[in-house]
Amino acid sequence: MQRSAQRAKSRPAGIGCCRKASAQVRASDGLQLSSAPTIFQMPKIELQVGSSCARSSGSSQPRRQPNVFGKALTRVSRLPGQCRGISMFQLSIAALVFATLFAGAALYISLVEHPARLGLADGPLLAQWQPSYRRALPVQSGLSVLGGVAGLIVAYLSADWRWLAGSVLLLANWPFTLFLIMPVNKRLMAMPESEAGAESRAMLVQWGNLHNVRSALGAATTLLFAWALAAAG
Incomplete structure (x- = not known):
């Protein structure tokens, strides 16, 4: 138990x-x-x-x-030949064309048109010059501005003194016209054909001599632009 x-x-x-x-x-x-x-x-x-x-x-x-756009901007900023999508070569051609057109028009007036109209009588001489001046004013002033601005842009991008010198010469037509030629232009434009005489003829001869300076400035600009473009090519 x-x-x-x-x-x-x-x-x-x-x-x-x-x-x-x-x-x-x-x-x-x-x-x-x-x-x-x-x-x-x-x-x-x-x-x-x-x-x-x-x-x-x-x-x-x-x-x-940096993203692709930033790299592109960096590369474009390093390249002196780019300006807002327009290449420096195209700007150079444009500047040369504008300068050549300005010089050609100015030289035509100095060598052909103005000497030919000086052979007219006093009344017809003044009557022919007044409408001719009205038509030529916007053409030559516009070509001077376009060629000078394009040349200055190319001068900044290329650092070539020839583009700068040519642009300064082309744009110099504006102050030269405003301060030296414009007083003669105003007197001739305000004179009616009935009052044309020896005074009007003398002023037209003076106007032709002053206009020759503009032709020389345009020709010098064209030569400088062509020289710079040929050197860069």
Whole structure:
């Protein structure tokens, strides 16, 4: 009886120990299972974060670098032959054409038209000069401005003194006309044909001599522009 009682007492204790051990094992397994995702997931999260940062840092590097438009602007700014999409060669041709047209028109008046009309009588001489002056004024003034401005742009881009000198000579027609020729022009334009005589003829001769200076300025500009363009070619 005593042995059976001892066995009965020992069984619950063993079972209890086993149950406690199994509970501890299960608890430890549960801890391991519950902690296992955290142990293996944290490195994954860190790797994903690290890879995303690497991707973001890799994608941000091209943004920090100059874009294609910025590189193009840098290259264009380094090239002296570019000016708002128009090449320096085209501007050079335009400046030479404008200067040549101005010089050709001025030389035609000096060599052909004005000497021919001086052979007319005083009245017809004045009557022929007045409409001719009205028509020639916008043409020659416009060609002077266009050729001078184009030449100044080319001079700035190429740093060639010949373009600068030619542009200054061509634009000098404006102050020369305003201060020296314009007083004579106003007196001739205000004079009616009936009052034409020796005075009007003398003023027309003076006007022709002054106009020869404009022809010389246009011819000198054309030669300088042609010289600079030939040297650059």
